[in-house]
Amino acid sequence: MDKLIEVNELFFRYNEEDQWILKGVSLFVKQGEWLSIIGHNGSGKSTLAKCLNGLLLPEKGSVRVNHLDTRDESHIWDIRRQVGMVFQNPDNQFVGSTVRDDVAFGMENHGIPREEMLIRLDDALKQVQMEAFADREPHRLSGGQKQRVAIAGIIALKPSIIILDEATSMLDPEGRSEIIRTMRLLNKEHGVTVISITHDLEEAIYSDRIIVMNHGELLDQGSPRDIFKETKLLKDIGLDLPFTVKLRQELQKQGCPLSDRALFQEELVEELWTLRSKI
Structure with a gap:
């Protein structure tokens, strides 16, 4: 499979006086895979996620998305069109008065023609099984439904990659199951590359590959079966099995x-x- 994202010796800190948040991280993301990046709070995984679509830029090293360098300002919007992000709190992502309006908002900002926008809107809601809720007010939905609407808004923009940045951490078990089912469908049936940033190892077992972060460094990587053979390592860095x-x-x-x-x-x-x- 082609490498959609390549990270090479990435260093990042928020201020020059601060300690490094990311220390020489190198990794790749293959087209069509589900990659989970796990680690305790403060391990650098969410900062890494923001580097993958150019929200944050490397101080040293490089991040390339489809061969485009995130530090090249002329490519940054092309990169962000390819990498959609779903964040922790779905309520912070809603701007429309209805589900339909909210999914359409991002497409309007990208100047997608109305005829195309209507087709994409219906298709995105069907993919996350929320078409019956198109005229509902987002704040009246359950947590899992809200996140599915947020995902639909990303899908409508047709990114190559969707990053879930702790997107299930505020949901109850049913809501988490809804999101995992939705992302498995998008990944396996629609070929969307998924990167899941999480400390929930119940979620990580569904991925194709896992990267373990600790104190800003890449500690281990492999298939879920390989990673969960090293249970002592996971316990030592504060992760629940x-x-x-x-x-x-x-x-x-x-x-x-x-x-x-x-x-x-x-x-x-x-x-x-x-x-x-x-x-």
């Missing part, structure tokens, strides 16, 4: 001969049934 992994470990401590493979509840149940059938 997914429920299935914790349950599996407790069962292993009690002498249950389970493998280290199961990440999802269905996988753990299947392995337990297999063991039971051998007894």
